[in-house]
Each structure stands twice: as structure tokens, then as C-alpha cells.
Amino acid sequence: MMKPVCLVTGTGGTLGKALCRELSTEYSIIASYRRAEPPVPSQLQWPVDDSEQQNESVYCVRADLNRREDVQRLVEVALARFGHVDAIVNLAADTEFHGKLLELWHDDEYAPMQLQTNCISPLQLVSAVHQYCWKDQSDQNALRNRSVVNISCMSGLYVFSDTSQAFYGASKTALNILTMYLSIELAPYSVRANALCPARFSSRPPTGRIVGAIKELLEGTATGMVLPMTS
Amino acid sequence: MNGKRVCLLTGASGRLGTVFCSSSANEYEIIAVYRRHPPAWPSLSRLSSSIQTKEPLDPIHAIQADLRDAADQQRLVDTVLAKFGKVDLLVNSAVHSVWASMLETNRVIDSAAAQFQMNVIVPLQLAVLVARTFWRDHTVENLQANRNIINVSSIAGSRVYPNLGQGVYAASKAALDQLSRHMADEFSTIGIRVNALAPNSFPRIIPTPGVIQSLKKLDQGTMTGRVLILDRDGELLE
Numbered sequence: 001m002m003k004p005v006c007l008v009t010g011t012g013g014t015l016g017k018a019l020c021r022e023l024s025t026e027y028s029i030i031a032s033y034r035r036a037e038p039p040v041p042s043q044l045q046w047p048v049d050d051s052e053q054q055n056e057s058v059y060c061v062r063a064d065l066n067r068r069e070d071v072q073r074l075v076e077v078a079l080a081r082f083g084h085v086d087a088i089v090n091l092a093a094d095t096e097f098h099g100k101l102l103e104l105w106h107d108d109e110y111a112p113m114q115l116q117t118n119c120i121s122p123l124q125l126v127s128a129v130h131q132y133c134w135k136d137q138s139d140q141n142a143l144r145n146r147s148v149v150n151i152s153c154m155s156g157l158y159v160f161s162d163t164s165q166a167f168y169g170a171s172k173t174a175l176n177i178l179t180m181y182l183s184i185e186l187a188p189y190s191v192r193a194n195a196l197c198p199a200r201f202s203s204r205p206p207t208g209r210i211v212g213a214i215k216e217l218l219e220g221t222a223t224g225m226v227l228p229m230t231s
Numbered sequence: 232m233n234g235k236r237v238c239l240l241t242g243a244s245g246r247l248g249t250v251f252c253s254s255s256a257n258e259y260e261i262i263a264v265y266r267r268h269p270p271a272w273p274s275l276s277r278l279s280s281s282i283q284t285k286e287p288l289d290p291i292h293a294i295q296a297d298l299r300d301a302a303d304q305q306r307l308v309d310t311v312l313a314k315f316g317k318v319d320l321l322v323n324s325a326v327h328s329v330w331a332s333m334l335e336t337n338r339v340i341d342s343a344a345a346q347f348q349m350n351v352i353v354p355l356q357l358a359v360l361v362a363r364t365f366w367r368d369h370t371v372e373n374l375q376a377n378r379n380i381i382n383v384s385s386i387a388g389s390r391v392y393p394n395l396g397q398g399v400y401a402a403s404k405a406a407l408d409q410l411s412r413h414m415a416d417e418f419s420t421i422g423i424r425v426n427a428l429a430p431n432s433f434p435r436i437i438p439t440p441g442v443i444q445s446l447k448k449l450d451q452g453t454m455t456g457r458v459l460i461l462d463r464d465g466e467l468l469e
Contacts (some may be wrong), residue, residue, distance in 0.1 A: 102367070
């Protein structure tokens with residue numbers, strides 16, 4: 001069987017880079033990024049030394065996933081390159097804390113944008129892959145253990161007082177419940193969906209452990225899980 | 232002015248709003264905010280007119296507003312404060328819900344931003360507007376009058392109900408629940424309590440008067456930062 005294909009968003013950051021490196025030995029990766037391309041060997045960068053020979057495994061696509069047309073293009077490029085998608089890791093996120101609610105200014109667009117980036121865009125991507133690829137492939141989905149991993153946050157599970165992260169937290173709570181509902185809708189097609197909720201700041205797990213947890217979810221059998229994770 | 236509590240109620244033409252208006256106008260001065268159709272109620276007065284009804288029932292005060300519009304929000308709050316001088320209870324019950332498969336059609340995805348706006352952002356904007364315009368400078372009075380906000384959520388925000396197509400609606404209600412907890416944290420500094428009321432489907436699963444009863448209990452109680460779930464078995468606090 002050819003290598004599984006994993007579509008990873010938000011690969012410009014630390015976790016995205018580490019995930020691309022870790023997965024690229026076993027997966028073909030479509031690495032979506034918005035501004036900075038992931039510093040990993042890909043069609044955009046030659047290997048920096050002889051030990052990094054995985055440049056054919058990572059294919060980078062620049063996309064603004066808040067734009068529907070970019071979501072469509074990303075999926076079409078992934079299918080053009082590899083023919084199918086076996087896994088989606090929704091890592092792209094708006095992680096800003098926007099200050100006190102009582103100081104919210106009405107004309108600010110940050111609240112709808114944060115909900116769009118952290119909740120609606122991941123759904124749009126899953127829906128697009130489902131429409132293009134998974135919808136008529138239940139047998140292949142089961143055979144290839146296809147799944148979605150949404151990277152959420154502990155802030156979606158608990159209220160951290162006096163941290164000005166109300167909207168960020170609410171967007172991640174929404175993503176958690178959305179993942180549970182997605183797992184129900186994807187189940188008849190033999191596709192799994194789970195969310196991973198690493199803590200931030202002082203109790204943030206090391207990047208390597210988060211990568212390992214994502215891999216476990218991709219390779220396991222769980223579905224509908226929302227997993228908290230601390231250091 | 233009589234001593235009734237002033238209740239600003241959005242979504243007044245909905246199921247909950249209609250029953251609240253028809254059962255509670257003797258206890259609250261209700262400002263019934265509607266978008267398209269005024270709530271069906273015999274003693275309706277327009278907020279900005281001076282009509283005094285002679286009906287045996289106390290009037291409710293209806294006002295049309297498109298809550299997605301910041302100018303309409305400001306007009307609403309300014310008008311209410313001009314007429315009543317205070318807001319004791321804000322009930323955010325206006326809702327936008329589209330139920331369908333998230334994967335089979337684009338209906339839900341196309342409506343997702345609008346659902347999040349009405350179910351998450353508008354309740355917050357309205358609460359912040361009342362706070363900035365009035366509550367912020369009345370902390371002691373807020374505490375004495377037990378002023379509070381009730382965000383009407385749904386049990387779907389914390390329980391998964393398969394095959395009803397309410398994934399995005401549920402996600403928006405989950406966000407509202409979490410936002411309510413954060414609001415409670417922040418609004419406590421100005422003496423305002425915030426809770427969410429998360430009923431199962433009414434009147435299909437639970438009777439609407441039961442929802443009204445729980446709503447009044449939240450208004451009269453002292454709790455804050457909680458999600459009160461109403462199911463067929465009764466109430467559960469989260």
C-alpha cells in the first residue's frame with residue numbers, strides 16, 4: 001500500500017514543523033501554511049543536509065483557510081498530487097487573546113474571525129475532503145483508517161480566570177463539540193474524528209509529546225474523543 | 232415607576248419569549264425585542280410611544296431591532312434606559328439555527344458564520360453595551376438589585392444528539408456556554424451575575440413553563456458562571 005496522505009494545516013508554526021518532520025517518514029504530507037512556509041524539506045526547499053532526504057514527502061501549499069476558495073484549492077491540489085487524503089490534522093488556529101470583554105469594541109472583527117479560523121474553517125476543510133474523496137469510499141476509508149484530528153486547547157474545557165481569553169476559549173469549546181458531532185456524521189463513512197486539547201503556557205506539554213499524541217490518534221481506533229493534555 | 236424588575240428580552244417572538252411575555256408581565260417590565268413580528272400579546276405598547284393600556288394585564292413593551300446591527304443595539308439600549316432608567320435582567324434568547332448535515336450539503340456551512348454571530352457574538356455585544364452604558368457605574372446598585380444576564384443556550388451545547396443535523400448550532404451553543412462562564416468572571420467586577428440556561432427541546436421534551444420557571448430561578452438566585460441544563464429528568468448544574 002502506498003504511504004498514507006496527511007493534510008496538515010498551520011504548518012508554519014513550531015508544532016506544525018515538528019509534526020511534518022515526524023510524520024514525513026511514514027506519510028505523504030500536504031502542508032498548508034498561511035504566511036511562513038514550514039522550514040522542512042519540501043518542493044520549496046532542498047534538504048539542508050544529507051540526513052534530510054524526505055523532500056518528496058512534504059508538499060507545501062500556501063492558503064488562507066478563511067477563504068472558501070482557498071479551502072477548495074487546497075483539497076484539489078492535495079488530490080492532484082497524491083490522489084487521495086487519508087487524514088486531516090487541523091492545526092491552524094487564531095491563538096490571540098483579545099483582552100477584557102468589558103472593553104470589547106463593537107466594530108472589531110476579531111471575534112467572528114477567531115470563530116471562523118478555529119471552528120468554521122476546520123469544518124469547511126473536512127467537508128471539502130469528504131465531498132471530494134471520502135463520501136463514496138467507505139471501504140477505502142475503513143481500510144486506510146481515515147480520520148480527522150482537530151487540535152483544540154485546554155482553554156476549551158476550562159475557564160482560566162482573568163486571562164482575557166474568553167473568545168479564544170469559546171472558539172475551542174465550539175471546536176470540541178463540533179468534533180464530537182463530526183465523529184457521528186463521519187462514522188457511517190468509516191472516518192474517525194477526535195480532538196486533542198493541549199494546555200498552553202506553563203503546563204504545555206513538550207512539542208514532541210503533542211506530536212506523539214497526534215500520531216496515536218491517527219493510528220488508533222478512537223473516535224469522538226476530546227482529549228485533554230498537560231505537561 | 233412601580234417596583235418591577237426591568238427585563239430586556241431578545242427573541243421575544245420565539246417560543247420561550249412568547250410564553251415569558253404572556254406569563255411574566257405582572258412581575259417584570261418586559262422590553263420585548265423582536266426582529267420581524269411583534270410577540271402575540273394583547274397589552275402591547277410600543278416602547279417609544281406613550282400608550283397606556285387599560286387592559287387587566289400589564290403591558291409589555293415591544294421594540295423592533297436587528298441585533299446584528301451595532302446601531303440598532305445602541306438604539307435599543309439607549310431607548311430602554313431613557314424609558315426605564317435601568318436594566319435588571321438581560322435575557323439573550325434570540326437565536327439563529329440551521330439544522331442539516333454538515334457534510335452532505337453546504338447549507339450548514341453557508342450559515343455557520345450567521346449562526347455564530349447571532350448565538351455567540353450578539354449576546355456578548357448586547358451585554359457589553361448595557362454594561363458600558365449603565366451597569367459599569369452602578370456596581371453597588373447592581374449587587375443590591377441582584378442584576379444578571381441569562382444567556383439562553385441549549386442542551387446540545389454539552390450533549391451530543393446524533394442525526395438531527397445540529398452540529399454547528401450545538402457548537403455555537405457550546406461557545407455561548409463557555410463565553411457565559413468567562414462573562415461571569417469578568418462581569419463580577421461590576422456586580423453582574425451571568426449564567427446560561429440550556430434546555431432540551433421545548434415544548435417537545437420539556438414543558439415551556441418549566442423553562443420559564445428555571446429562568447426566574449436563575450434571576451432570583453445568587454449563582455453565577457453556571458450552565459443550568461434542563462432535561463426531562465429535571466435540572467442539572469454544570
